[in-house]
Amino acid sequence: MVTNLSLSHSLVSEWVCEIRDVSIQQDSMRFRRNLERIGEITAYEISKTLSYKYVDTPTAMGEATCAVLETQPVLATILRAGLPLYQGLLNYFDKADSAFIGAYRKHNHDETFEIDQTYITSPELEGRPLIIADPMLATGASLILALTSLIDYDQPSQIHVVTAIACTVGIEAIARRFPDVHIWAAAIDDELTAKSYIVPGLGDAGDLAFGKKRQS
Numbered sequence: 001m002v003t004n005l006s007l008s009h010s011l012v013s014e015w016v017c018e019i020r021d022v023s024i025q026q027d028s029m030r031f032r033r034n035l036e037r038i039g040e041i042t043a044y045e046i047s048k049t050l051s052y053k054y055v056d057t058p059t060a061m062g063e064a065t066c067a068v069l070e071t072q073p074v075l076a077t078i079l080r081a082g083l084p085l086y087q088g089l090l091n092y093f094d095k096a097d098s099a100f101i102g103a104y105r106k107h108n109h110d111e112t113f114e115i116d117q118t119y120i121t122s123p124e125l126e127g128r129p130l131i132i133a134d135p136m137l138a139t140g141a142s143l144i145l146a147l148t149s150l151i152d153y154d155q156p157s158q159i160h161v162v163t164a165i166a167c168t169v170g171i172e173a174i175a176r177r178f179p180d181v182h183i184w185a186a187a188i189d190d191e192l193t194a195k196s197y198i199v200p201g202l203g204d205a206g207d208l209a210f211g212k213k214r215q216s
Contacts, residue, residue: 002171005042006187012041016187019164020202032084032209035135035164038186039088042162043131046184047092049158050129071157072096073129076122078146081206085133085162093131097123101146120146125154132159135205137166137185139196140173147178158182164205165189167198 005012015034018024025031051070056063076099077086090096102119130150134143143161151159159181161174166185169192174181191199207213 035084036088039085043092076132130156135164137163137170140170
């Protein structure tokens with residue numbers, strides 16, 4: 001299932017416009033905050049799909065019956081670009097546990113690339129909702145590797161992928177490998193360059209959020 005948040009007009013559309021805008025992108029703090037806000041809104045939307053239970057809560061005037069999450073989710077992200085989006089999710093799911101994946105594109109001389117996943121840490125996922133944040137879903141290669149590693153030992157009750165800009169190529173790749181995953185995208189583009197960058201996209205989310213990295 002795919003939810004494109006831009007299809008219904010909301011502030012998300014304005015934030016997407018700003019993270020794409022090359023002049024506004026120069027303000028890295030605003031870029032990070034816009035990604036964070038997209039994460040917050042998506043967290044709220046995802047919360048509507050989760051399971052709840054009723055508890056009796058004492059108040060100053062008596063007792064109230066309230067609906068609370070039945071199971072806290074696990075939030076995951078791919079370092080470093082996913083951190084602002086992840087922070088937005090954590091702002092709302094503030095009782096969640098977290099998983100972190102260290103991965104990057106290792107480019108070859110023929111302009112192809114492989115995903116080098118060097119680090120992963122995660123709490124137990126069995127029976128819990130898993131929500132993974134990655135701001136740019138291009139080919140889907142890094143997410144497929146991350147999800148495959150995360151569910152190697154545990155089976156989450158459901159999996160949600162949260163992204164700012166997704167490409168249809170990546171969406172289709174995720175759907176083929178994980179047909180039950182729900183993808184939440186703030187916007188969806190249709191084109192990839194020969195080097196697998198999304199067009200029109202927004203550029204390198206990690207560099208825009210945290211500064212240009214040294215290439216080796």
